[in-house]
Amino acid sequence: MGKFSTLVSQAHSLAGPSLALIYPLYASVMALESTSKLDDEQWLAYWIIYSFLTLVEMVIQPALEYIPIWYDVKLLLVGWLVLPQFKGAAFLYERFVREQLKKSRGTSQTQTQTHNKGKAKFVDFIIPKKGEHEAH
Template sequence: MSQISQQYYSTLDQVDRALHQPGKLNDISTLVENKLGVKRIYVAQGIFGLFVFYMVFGYFAQLICNFVGFIYPAYVSIKALESSSKEDDTRWLTYWVVFSAFSVAEFFSDFIFSWFPFYWLAKVLFLIWCYAPMKDNGSTYVYSRIIRPLFLKNTNKIDNFNKKVEAKINEVKDAFTKKD
């Protein structure tokens, strides 16, 4: 069996186990499974297939992508801030750093990539990977391999630039306050 098919079946197994965990998702899955007479994993695969199809051909794919990449992470970030654990704060702060870096990079490339039919699907999958509830999710990977090394390499340059900007702002502020 190839590496990709092993990963696919492993992911299906994890999803199936999640659909059987006690809670609301299990209750809904049981109800749907009983009503349709179809195993819940097949229903989940069908819903995922429709989602993929819509993200490729749907009219509001960009809105859905931005919704998925912002609403849930914002919600759990607020919950993390309200909790006493530092670990969840670090996890979600890392997500927002990666999300921000991606948004800035996307600003310059969006007009090119948004014409590709799989762009919104790729973006939403990337964002979900970035906040996936696993140890080495996308945020951790991108931060540790791209953002952090760039930051460490350029920290002094960034600090000097910030000092110059701050000095310029203070000059402008002083010029306006002297006129009054």
């Protein structure tokens, strides 16, 4: 029974990084290479939510030490976020993150104009217009 227990323990410890990082990295690259925007949204939402979860986990780490099933709960949560059958990351983003962004941004015309000006300046900085060359 000792070898089986060790094998299960090792598989369990590999499941988290595989499910939370390796598969999402692969799927994100595949999404970027596909023509569909839906998969891009799913994986961007995943990385946003996973980053937030990781930050929260870092902050409350001392409390998590008293919750022995935290790793299992996190594994289930990440599975729900990642697996295409559930699209949990896209759901959470649409339901909570986007709603909070809408509330904090507001929809005033001046904010939209200011945002568009800043965006245009950034684009102009990154992609200079034709005829604007640096002197070397």
